[in-house]
Amino acid sequence: MFGTTYAGSAAAPEHSALIPALHDEAYTRLGIFSEMFHRVRGVAFYSRAKMALAKRLYLMQPGAAAVIPACVEASGGGDGARFRSRHDIGDYLLYAGRKEIGKNVPLLLEYFLDAVGSDDVVVYHHSIYSDATEAYVQTLARRGRPTPSSA
Numbered sequence: 001m002f003g004t005t006y007a008g009s010a011a012a013p014e015h016s017a018l019i020p021a022l023h024d025e026a027y028t029r030l031g032i033f034s035e036m037f038h039r040v041r042g043v044a045f046y047s048r049a050k051m052a053l054a055k056r057l058y059l060m061q062p063g064a065a066a067v068i069p070a071c072v073e074a075s076g077g078g079d080g081a082r083f084r085s086r087h088d089i090g091d092y093l094l095y096a097g098r099k100e101i102g103k104n105v106p107l108l109l110e111y112f113l114d115a116v117g118s119d120d121v122v123v124y125h126h127s128i129y130s131d132a133t134e135a136y137v138q139t140l141a142r143r144g145r146p147t148p149s150s151a
Helices: 003-011 031-039 048-057 080-087 105-116
Strands: 042-045 065-067 121-127 134-140
Touching (some): 003 031, 031 048
Parallel strands (some): 042 065
Antiparallel strands (some): 121 134
């Protein structure tokens, strides 16, 4: 959770709603989060499990919590061999998430490379935090080679 979320909810709690990607981590027990969850008008969760966690951790306003399922719908089966052939690629790993230290994406890549017995990886990164859609591809010749995005 971010400071802007905390500050915004403090400035106008009656107009604030949270949509937390809540995890059972130490920071969730800090008093500032308890205050924030209690004061806002609404809290929307992506799953019943996340809402149950919040209800265990925080006292929220009556009727404030709701589940709004958000997921990727699979539209039928896929054909991995056809996909690899069409795009001229070998084994691949699809990770849909933020590339940050807390997610430990470098370790995930290391495990994947070990599993497929390769030292090559292509990283595609899409950022929603820039003015324009930013996409870039980096090819690592050898595992562990430093790249601008590994920071």
